[in-house]
Amino acid sequence: MTFSTLTSDFYGFENGLEDREKEVLANLRHYLETEVKPLVNDLWARAEWLPAHVVTGLADLGLFGMPWAETQPFENSAVFRGWVALELARIDASVATLVGMQNGLVMGAVGVAGSPEQRAEWLPKFASGEWLGCFALTEPLSGSDSAQGLRTTATPDGDDWILNGSKRWIGNGTIATHSIVWAKSTEDGQVKGFLVPTTSAGWSATKIENKQALRIVQNADITLTDVRVPGALKLANANSFRDTAAVLRLTRAEVAWAAVGNSIGAYEGAVRYGSERVQFGKTIDGHQLIQEHYSKMLGNITSSIALCTRVSAMLDSGEQRDEHAALAKEFTTSRMRETVAWARESMGGNGIVLDYDVIRHFADAEALYSYEGTREMNALIVGRAITGKAAFV
Template sequence: MSTSTLTSFTSLASDFYGYEDLLTDREKSVLADLRHYLETEVKPIVNDHWARAEFPTRIVEGLADLGIFALPWEETRPFENSAVFRGWVALELARVDASVATFVGVQNGLAMGSISVGGSPEQRAEWLPRMASGELVGAFGLTEPLSGSDSAQGLRTVATRDGDDWVLNGSKRWIGNATFSDLTIIWAKSAEDGQVKGFIVPTSTPGYTATKIEDKQSLRIVQNADIVLDGVRVPESLRLQQANSFRDTASVLRLTRAEVAWAAVGNSIGAYEAALAYAGERVQFGKPIAAHQLVQDLLVKCIGNITASLGMVVRVSQMLDDGKQRDEHASLAKAYTTARMRETVAHAREVLGGNGIVLDYDVARHFADAEALYSYEGTREMNTLIVGRSITGQAAFV
């Protein structure tokens, strides 16, 4: 865990209103360690891995050593920490690379979160420590080729009880980490009662295959896969014992949706910081372009979006700590911050002109990755309808 001291912690200049001051000294110390690791070990390699669409597997050990996978869960938590701090971790990861933030979100949010929310005490004790240490990598299998936003009703993967086992048949799509995960949480409809249930499926199980989705132009480092489940047999002991309907699946998504909003802010900051640095170095008409009014206008629009979004995600995480966060709160944060992110990365790209479309200056990667963050964990439209139902009392999903 953390060995750094507070003297090594420096607030981000892009945190214009100083929200980091809400963190405890211990949280700031751990965040300083993470920031140093990302800047020295991850940032130098991400453009190359993004270009080759490969995941840098060596970072799993480094992130595990920092305790990043262990933070949220009672069985593995290395120290008391807040949802605001965990949001800052997602922000820091995405500030350097949104794919790395997505990997961590799948590992400790969706996969470990499924076991924490839906698992029995015995399942949590067996699996969570091994995932927190980085010994096991997890994936989260909900989305299907024909079922995305309508997963609550349209899930086609079927689980059939056969004695002490369950047999899974179906397919999944866009499953992050799935090309190299040791286990995947598979959500399937029970043939007995029609309810959605969760299963811990070791990826070595016969009948389970994962094929990498090629030619992505966003989050290229994330290893998304198509999964086929052909008579995959898992014992009852691997069924999540406390996950008995889609309501339990939604509980996992509620926990992670706000952190995707934090990641959107981090991706915005990454693009903004790269554009700001470029503007200070690029000379045109005899002076740095940072001294030109129109460039300053773009940069101020960026910092305005970032600051407004930070205020929203800080508050929604405080509500989670206070036990007051509801679906519509996380949905509004996700919908708003990802929309502002889209604007921000576009402004940052504009600052760089033609150089904004090459990897060398980082902005192009943040620009492209924004498109995936905008869509996953609930599209803007679906999150808008969740908020709309809350404020009007009328459901308008179909």
């Protein structure tokens, strides 16, 4: 069976996928092009959430729960899951963030730190879309220093836990049915993880307004005031920040893939525009400077796909370490920033109009550049691996 690949996959990396993976990716590509892409500019402009049928459609395609034995729709690789993140972000980075949140961070927390019983009960509900999750780690005063600076507390009370504190920038926070909340135990000072229904007494979520990137994602400020969580909802194996870090390690490389997809979305918009816009008697894609822009963008995209392919293959083989994922995220988001700027520049003034499908990727790049570890923090993770010396403070 033959499958068409993206023209922006200049070296044909997608051809390395298994036929079943290519088939699923082709179905996803068709769904996104026909059902999602026509909606995203308007939703982005109005900062509105995706229609329910889109989320259901993503769940029906098997995108939630791909890594986990309890919910895996078919045997698949980390490289394939990276291509899924790329394809989602090529259409819209907010859609990629939704799937990354549900499939990676939320289900990842359950998959990595849940007991077998918790995994068996909770993962299928997230995979089907019955439950929609958010991942509450970042706080108003704690972002990059979450390992040490977490202020949300968890206090034992009989068989229950009482949570108090605040969270910020929580994607899906106003629409999630359940949240993975990370809090520091007042008993031993260690970070614990909890599955918290968002209908719990004392839970409050307020949408962050005036956000100019990932506008479809409903980021929230969360306040927890004496939220009582039954002991059965504590993640059984989430007992220190090392367990939190294990979840983040699984998802950081997929954010790198999403950065490549966001770059491709801007690149494709610029190339499409260049084939139609006439200046000085010919379409602008026939001018030297524009072609140079295209070449630089494609070089960034191609090198980033190569790096992502290798780092995900290392996850499949059990070789991937924190510094490998950190380098991928640092590199691809930096190249993304360059690529979306060249794409916008090649279009002149029209590059800032949503109708031409580039400025959205340009703005969303700023969020991808910062979340799941800033460029600077990822550089220090890599630097520690190089030198053996931690230079975080």
